[in-house]
Amino acid sequence: MTKQLTQAEIVRKSLKKRYRKEKRFRAYGILAIAIALSALLILFTDIIGKGYSGFMKTSLNLEVVLDGEVMYLDDPTDPRQVKMADFVEPLVQALMREIPNATDANREAVRKLINPYASADLRDALKENPEWLNTTRKMSFLAHSDVDVYSKHAGDKAYSIKLSPQQQEWVNMLKDKGVIETSFNDVFFKGGDSRDPAKAGIMGAVVGSLLTMFVTLVLSFPIGVAAAIYLEEFAPKNRLTDFIEVNINNLAAVPSIIFGLLGLAVFINLFGMPRSVPVVGGMVLTLMTLPTIIISSRAAIKSVPPSIREAAEGIGASKMQVVLHHVLPLAMPGMLTGSIIGMAQALGETAPLLLIGMVAFIVDVPGGFFDSATVLPVQVFLWAGSPELAFIERASAAIMVLLSFLIGMNALAIWLRKRLERRW
Known part of the structure; x- marks a missing residue:
């Protein structure tokens, strides 16, 4: 009887110790979240406090x-x-x-x-x-x-x-x-950049960002989806494809400024394309976004159950028909989500665009893909480095607009995932 009571006490003490560890772990998690939220709150408070007057x-x-x-x-x-x-x-x-x-x-x-x-x-x-x-x-x-x-x-x-x-x-x-x-301040939303803070606006940067993102989307989405389909459905499993997969994963972690150097060396120096134009900026951001789209698209294709493929093949569908008619439509929500997240990342990039000359002082709103332009992150960079203190509020206001775009794109990705995802 005494032995049984002793074992019960040991178990009780062990449970108490385990519960204390769980509470500590929970407290550490809550503390980490609280620190992150506090930092985010401080950041938003500082930006809004400086930027609201820019409007x-x-x-x-x-x-x-x-x-x-x-x-x-x-x-x-x-x-x-x-x-x-x-x-x-x-x-x-x-x-x-x-x-x-x-x-x-x-x-x-x-x-x-x-x-x-x-x-x-x-x-x-x-x-x-x-x-x-x-x-x-x-x-x-x-x-x-x-x-x-x-x-x-x-x-x-x-x-x-x-x-x-x-x-x-x-x-x-x-x-x-x-x-x-x-x-x-309607001037802030109507005009381009200016030497005078009161006259400075973001319309030129917004149009430049939209043109650049359009080029990025048109190039990166079909190329990324096609590469993911080939690697996941058609490519033979050998050392070459393993080498390609490893390098795609590595490219996703390469600093963005490297892609800027690549774009400068290839598109501008080798092919002689003009500097500071949306089409070149979009091509550079395409190089940077492709690994993210390929990885997310492959993950979406892998999530389609094998039974879908087997059922389609069982009724006589070819490999191409299986992919195009069954796998691709079911994987498209995940592909769209990954692409939107990749585009949101590209929208906030500054370093690769600085290297291809999109840091130029642009007064006029660009009218096409080959007109000189800048983008919102670069505009923020220019205003933040200006000696005029009045540009501080303009830079903060532009950051608020940029964050609105980024939050909107991420919200769209979440909505598409919830709306279109299939549960198996």
Whole structure:
């Protein structure tokens, strides 16, 4: 009896020890998840905290007297007169009328509150509406980037305020009068890159990313699926195919910058293709994405039960018919999921595109696959390295847009997997 009680105590102690280990293991897992979520929360908080103001713009609402004598302009439709005309002076005069204590002595300080591109906007407006000449119009222009920074980040030590105390006083007064106001930054979503932060936009980078991703998808998906089908269904099992499989797995772990060097050496130096164009960027990203698509497609093909193949062969289907009519449709959801994840990875790549010249300063929105372009990650890289602190919020806002694309693509992959997957 005593011996039995002793063995029971031993078992009880062993169970207690095992339960403690399980609790510790569970606690370690919860701690790891908590650390990861905390890091993610800090990252998103920092990005959103710096980037939300990038979706806002600061504008000047002015009553502009479009006096032809002041602008030295008689005919807004005459290119020669437009080229020689002064479109800055009407803006300066309009702003000085809103500032009671502004004099000719501080005219230059007033002018620095106006965005450098405002005169170009006034010129374009007059060219489109010649009848406006010698009239007074209520017009809205972008404020100077220093005014934009002050309006959004006054008191924030992370941003240096470049306005003088007098200019800050003017800005506060103009905000109270409604001359300066903050609104949704449609310029950020309409234009391309610019030297002026207030005028900088992401449309050029977004279009460049879409064109590059289209080339990547058109090339990588059919090639990757065809390679996976051949290796899994038709290739003989020998040393050569084993060598190919091992190298495909190794290529999936190769740093992306290596593919950039390969694209630079082959597509640009050897074939003489142009730099900084979406078609070359798409081809480079295709090389990088192919291993991921091949591996995921092979895994999807392997997941199709052998009974499907045996049943098709039993009714007289050829090997090609078995693959095309039965295996491929059932494996397609997994292939699509792997391809979308590979495309999402390619969308966030910067290093290979830097090497093929897609780091160029691109102002115009690309209109085709052979137009000079950049992509969102490279645009973020350029703005993050700019000496202008106003580009910090633009870079953070662009990161938020890029993350939205990536989250959307991953959500689409999850939805397709849940929607189309078959359970055996």
